[in-house]
Amino acid sequence: MNQGRATPDRPGARRTVAATAHVTLDAVAREAGVSPATASRALNGTATVRDHLRQRVHAAADRLGYIPNAHAQALASAANNRTVGLICHDVSDPYFAAISSGVMRAAAERGLLVMLASTFREPAREISYVSMLRAQRARAILLIGSGFQDRAWERAMDAELEPYVRAGGRVAVVSRHRSLRVDTVQPENRTGAAALARTLVGLGHRRFAVLSGPPELTTVSDRLAGFREGLAEAGIGLDQVVAGAFTRDGGYEAARRLLLSAARAPSRARPTCVFAVTDVMAVGALAALRRAGLRVPEDVSLAGFDDIPLVRELSPPLTTVALPLTQMGENAIALALRELGAARRARVVRVEGEVVLRDSTGAPGGGVR
């Protein structure tokens, strides 16, 4: 009666296909005719198992398509965790994308899995992600991106991190975090910005404007301070600082406001050079300047910071302070995973920024109208 390929189900019997149970180590052991203990040892190579048994176990595992349950492994073997957590502000921001790329590569080399969390720039979310990563017993947590200079936030973050570290977790951050005593990959924002300022002064500029970001970010305050220092060496003050969001649109908006204020106060000496504290903001600023009919660099020079890959594609290509972003990501994970010395104090890897002069800067011309 039945057709050749009939299923065992009664026809029309509406049922969900039963989920096939996972193949367990016990099943493998049974298939191989050994104890689960031996199967475990054979598969992991944790102890010597005689050849013929080991082969039988491996064969059985292959035949059954055995995949160990990572949760059970993590639970049973305490700390043998294969995952690291990576928290950044925004994956689609080229700055974080570049650093993440370095982290991913280094993780892949070590056979680690990366849990990547994007905070969408909400500080609270950053803390809740740390908590989730703690629950996952991640081997290390990497915080990419500027710290917040905010007492409450710092305290809350500390409260998450401190017990994590005490329980053997590793933490590394990229960028300066004021209160966090953790391993740090620290771009020399201050000296980099100062060097940039000197270079720009060297080009002949005397009147500057800065497009800065949220002041509670250490990165912003460091770069701003460094830039001021560099100018001060030449006895130059900073005419204007316009803050914007740390995004392309934030840069656009900040530049627009800068232009507006220049138009409103025509008497004021107009900046001939604009420094955006990040390349991403500079991209927006370039669009805004161009939109206003200003030529870069003839009318106004523009410089950024970070050297994200895309700024080379702009026309004009952007002058910036180059940071080895991918390598910084690699450094961060290496730092977190490295044996902690007896002293167990926070290590700091400083990375220098290098001023890269491209065509977005030139000798002073007309200035912001």
Added chain:
Amino acid sequence: MNQGRATPDRPGARRTVAATAHVTLDAVAREAGVSPATASRALNGTATVRDHLRQRVHAAADRLGYIPNAHAQALASAANNRTVGLICHDVSDPYFAAISSGVMRAAAERGLLVMLASTFREPAREISYVSMLRAQRARAILLIGSGFQDRAWERAMDAELEPYVRAGGRVAVVSRHRSLRVDTVQPENRTGAAALARTLVGLGHRRFAVLSGPPELTTVSDRLAGFREGLAEAGIGLDQVVAGAFTRDGGYEAARRLLLSAARAPSRARPTCVFAVTDVMAVGALAALRRAGLRVPEDVSLAGFDDIPLVRELSPPLTTVALPLTQMGENAIALALRELGAARRARVVRVEGEVVLRDSTGAPGGGVR
């Protein structure tokens, strides 16, 4: 003798700080004076616990800084897994970054953690990541990026995915995968490329070159075929197809070779319009064209595909076929997590591309010299 803030350690006693054990549910239960079962129920709200007990449990958990062990939870409660896996070719590629961003946002809304793996365009790595994600018992696995049209690879991937799905795992892919019977977010590469071709023909172009990618990628063959179709409708053939890597540098290199062949065969009719199958390649191509002294679009028009954010910042801004990248990421995770219907067949969400005409294309001018 001791100073006020002295530590209990003997001075100079060199010892590693003992790793503090994690706070367990049992500890919380003991602290609250209830059984672990009650503590579990109170914390998870899985069953009604009388008010005063629930409060005691929560208070105890707070006091102790309890963080549940996600591994133990996953193990005990079978399928209650809070992580999804996301596999892409390269995090630092803006195309994947944009899609990932959508995935991350949707995941955050659902309280899920994302494990992001980057294959660095090595097919084998993609398969091994699926295996690791299986071990993690990820609730869903998302494959972002073109499938490989390669028998061996398809078979291997299928062998990983099939048992995963049978065991209740969910899979969704972005881009067409030939053999995988899984939920798919499918950009209409073919019709999009055809529409682009028609538009370019409408601008007056008759001689085209295509900068294509690795032919084993479905995305490449679909876009190429669509473009050919669009041209064919106007009775136009495709002069040249130059393949390159799926990267910015691949686009640069392909464009360079195109220019070289044009120089070598001066008699041949020169293309007046170049279509790069992805924006990322187009970015490289633009640099190469400019490097060769060609003006875009006066000498040659250039178009891409995807509409990654950065192409708007180029000058000239790039004509392209816009895909809703972030939304595609959201679609993918939504698809994977949605209840499977009784039929349990692969669902396909088609997303249309929209031709966006920008300044990198114009009426035909000099052509590739």
Added chain:
DNA sequence: GCGCTTTCAGAAAGCGCTTTCTGGTAAGAT
């Protein structure tokens, strides 16, 4: 050949949770 150490496989005890199952108590029905 006898006691010794060494080698290696199995038994069993967890790892930290969730979830039946069980049973005591209070509320409602008779």
Added chain:
DNA sequence: ATCTTACCAGAAAGCGCTTTCTGAAAGCGC
């Protein structure tokens, strides 16, 4: 006042592994 029924809290059984601990068999020197 007695018998159900309902409600909740605790006991206990796992989830799928790893890793002692235990003990049998084999290897060694005398």
